[in-house]
Amino acid sequence: MISELLINAFLVTIMLSIAIALIKTRTVIFTVILTSAYSLVAALMFITLDAVDVAFTEASVGAGISTILFLAAMAYLPQTEEESISSEFIPVLSCIILGGILIWCSFDLPEIGQLTAPIHQHVAPEYIKGSKEDIGIPNIVTSVLASYRGYDTFGETIVVFTAGVAVLALLEKKNTTKKNKSQPKQKIRKNA
Amino acid sequence: MIDILIKNLPIIVVLCPLMMSLFVVLIPNIFFSWALTTLSTFLTFLFSILLYQEIQIHSHISYALGKWIPPIGIEYIIDKVAIIPIIIISGISFLATIFAYKIMPEEIEKKSISKVYSLWLLAIAGLLGLVTTGDAFNLFVFLEISSLASVALVAMGAHKDKQALVAAYNYLIIGAVGATLYVIGVGLLYGLTGTLNMADLTNRIADLNNNRALIAGFGFMIVGIMVKAAVFPLHIWLPRAYAYAPSAVSVLLAATATKASLYIIARILFSIFENSENLINNTLLFVILPLSLLAMFAGTIMAIYEKDIKRLLAHSSVAQIGYITLAFAIGTKASIAAGFIHMFNHAIIKGGLFIAITSIGFYIKRRVTINNLSGLGREMPITFFCFVLCSLSLAGLPLTAGFISKLYLIKASISSDGIWLAILILISSALSVVYLWKIIEVMWMREGKKIVKKENPTIYISLIIITFLNIYFGLDASLVVNGSFDAADRLIGDLK
Amino acid sequence: MHNNPILRISTKILFAPIILFGLYVQFHGDFGPGGGFQAGVIVASAFILYSLVFGIEAGKKLFPTNVNLILLALGGIVYGGVGIVSMILGDEFLAYNILGSSPQSGQHIGILLVEFGVGLTVSNVMIALFNAFAGYDKVKEK
Amino acid sequence: MKSLILFFILITLWLLMSGHYSVLIISLGIFSCAFCVYVAKRGKLIDDEGLPIFFIPRLLNYLIWLFKEILKSNLSTAKVIINGKVEPETFTVKASQVTDVAKVIYANSITLTPGTVTTKMQKDIFEVHALNSDFGNDVRTNEMDNKVTWLEGKK
């Protein structure tokens, strides 16, 4: 079991170093590459924590599509980040305070991987049992996702749909903007 | 068929705008997409009225989605508390949709109108889902639906003024951070208890006194929602977002968006954590009460110095949210009821004010600032009249809805904490008269150039209805008051 | 980038298998990791690869934007539709048991359709997002 | 015709990957494959480039040889990296294949064997970067070129 912990520790350390590199860097392309690497390592981490479906999603959605979107957007944006003049004291302080609270509370959290923790005793066994008996699907995650908590997934589909519609509404018609945009303004002029 | 409808009413209320939004996006015609939107908001309103009647009979409806018994599946809970925001949201959104017909095509590119209406419905559906759900994580999903849709709607104001983009961006980032904080909180609670169902959560945290993770989880949850509800120090996204959004969108958001989050705050404070009294009492006394008082004054003072009218109203919203949280913070049955009364009344007041201001903006074709308003009162008598009535209501003059809420709030504060709170509330109300008077004075007293030719009746339907509501609920408040007291009863029961 | 024969030919060869793999993930979500989201993204990535190599106009020709918009909404409609059908048949929203002859088969049908709806929406949204971002023209206002 | 071949390749792939042979899954598989073929046809991807089947009869032979080469060059690359004796060189070679596909196979084979990389392609002239003159000489002997030309089988 110690080896599992070692693998975890290793991956987490890599993620930490990537995150620190992210703070340091000011080049946009490097930021994007590092974010992608971060997502990929996170996906690996999910695998070691037994969350294969999540790893699948993180690898394809988090690392794949987000990176491509970042790259696509990056093409039209300034390539470097400017050093800010204002002090970063308050943000650092508030992050440290929040992190302190979290670490303070972590002593009362159930230890990682203990079967006796309430999280593993309360609802989850029902899913594991039910997936076989009520639904008859080997992949418990799918049965929870699509049936037990199908409504969440519905909401999530709607979130994706919302984002799609929103981005289309915001970006799509930039090509013809010049013509379209002048029309309402002329009208306004007439009225005024 | 009616059986099915009645049985599934809780979900149908949410589903109606949600499913319609999927169809609306496919209709390119401006009129038909508007008509479908109006139809679905109307149906939603109708269903919520039906639901209200159901609630009067059953008093508590639990709807298990997918027929899975609650801790396993997701549950919808509708009781006498939840029905208040449902009615507010569906009613106001119906009025706002009618109002949008003329305004929307003027302010947004014609090509994207159907998408905007789709987002409009999604925002409404998200808010309704937020209110009805009884599952902590499902709440997050609907929170995101509503906030992504509202962000996009705010950003559509960029056609008129580019600052809308920055406003929308800030709204998005701050909202997303808030939502993520909420998720951390839910995660900590889930790690402790193993459940996400709110009712189940209440039972299972009962024996976790002074658990540090519980306290932290509570803190993160409440802070996350407070960001969405624009409670005082976390309100910075609100004024800009409301000011630069397209007019119809400001009406919708100002009247509904924060109400849902405020309701969630009430739920978290008094329902989910009802068993950890110490924690809640301390939070109310040392966090929410001071913040509310600060909000009341800071919002009002900001409003007094503001010259952009939409922003002014947004700052005033911050102050009014302060009243509502103050009512929660006092924590007695009467005060919570007062909070709900004010939630309802504030929705109709702010709705009316924003409709009036944006229809003025619609005529003068520029941003509504204090300098641009001169003399408009005489040119637009109906609008001006409605605006004045709504302002009186906001200031809390007798015979208006605002008076009722102030009355109950002051009564509740006197009976619990003594006179000083009541005095503070009165002072802040008096201050709110200052900025309202400023506007009215400019509109009526000053001379201005003639711009407006004729008032367009289509815009006035909503305005007149909402002003009428303001007066009506000032004269006969029994419906609202009874409903709110029922809600408060349900929330804190016989505890206090 | 289709001037580069290496890239062009590998894309041509890989395109169909990637889509097939996406659909495989879609329909085998019951048995192993995978499901609608992942499948949607993989299918979308095949189209994105096509657009990257042959240009976005070619990509739009392959997958017209109006079809994209319709399918985008259709996924959600399929998902909600399953729930509404189960409601009309007399059960709660998204209660799949009633859809089939036995509860288990009902669940199977429901999950299959629902995952299909998710896949449809996700893939189309991703393609639409890519088209919107990559096809964005920088218009200086002033 | 080509579509049919693609369809059969895809359905074989599906059956190999799937491992669940119920009627439902197989019929879904057939639909999926049909969909893939339809999309590929729409995208004009089914031609000699998208479905290079003409060299399949001789492919196995070539692959075995290629693997041998890859092993050898892996070994020598490892040696070079450990020794640190890097004397990179860049040169051009002429490819004698007719079709683009075969040229691509040639270029890819050069790249696949560590130690040599095709850096540019201009019609039938390849610019190759080699880690060491040994690797360079391996390419310049044109052994690989001849193999690929033989694999292409048109001449």
Add this chain to the structure above:
Amino acid sequence: MELILDIFTGICFFIGSLSIIIGACGLIKLPDVFSRIHAAGMIDTGGTAFFILGMIFQTGWSLITVKLILIGVFIFFTSPVTSHVTANLARQKNILPLGKKIGKIL
């Protein structure tokens, strides 16, 4: 029999590990982009091939083998493409490789 397979797997893994580690060392040590591509190529070809071979020894013939082979084929298919395109682009951006040039350079 299993022991023999295990030994084979062990050998394959050993060679694979060696080649990826040497490849990574090369990635650090070698002087410019073009020479580093060779090191990356070592990871992509030698490393993957041996690891996958080793895993195939463990599974025997099953569906997993098919997927392993698919992974291998995919990497063998895409690795030269990315290497070539990277190199090509670096050349397009006028990064000249170190070392001597023989013949006419494009």
Add this chain to the structure above:
Amino acid sequence: MFLAGLIACAITGILILVRIILGKTTFDRILAVNSLGTVIVIGISLHGFYSSRPEFLDIAIVYALINFIGTVAVLKLFSTGSLGGDK
């Protein structure tokens, strides 16, 4: 045995990470990230065997796929300046 393989992958990962962070030109970084992807693909497969549930190789395939498409996207960005052009 699988653990040994995993450790080798880990060491390789660190070395490649050094190159990513040091990397002089962007091409170095792209190359290194691509190699990291390959190593992780191997690592995922190995981890499946190591935890004696080797049937999750789909993830490795997706990983390889995403790695490829990501690299193509970055390179496309560099060659044409945007992802939309069809040069």
Add this chain to the structure above:
Amino acid sequence: MISSTIGIWNYWIVFCLMMIGLFLVIGRKNFLKKIVGLAIFQTSVFLLYITFGKIKGGTPPILNESIDTIYSNPLPHVLILTAIVVGVATTALGLSLVLRINSEYGSIEEDDVSAQDLVDYHDDIETGKNFDLKFKK
């Protein structure tokens, strides 16, 4: 003691990652960097959830034939699956806003943008000049 420290050590690193993400969101003035920070922040929160769901010696929650397998908790996985997609939706919307901001303002640094906004705001309030200009164009 050591084992219990190791037991919660993972949490600490996750919290550190979260705070780095949060710092990028609230501390940096570049609009793109903020979105990157948000992505990091959210990914770290996902890690927290998945860490909760892990059981020592458990296997992925996909049923196999043997009876006494311990499966890790599937519920956090489902939640995070949802959250990942929500995160991407947020990222996409944020990026589109950044693109629009850049083409309208010509900068994505918060300082530049708010300076321009301030000028516009005062022009509008005091003279209405900016607005008239816009409409005349």
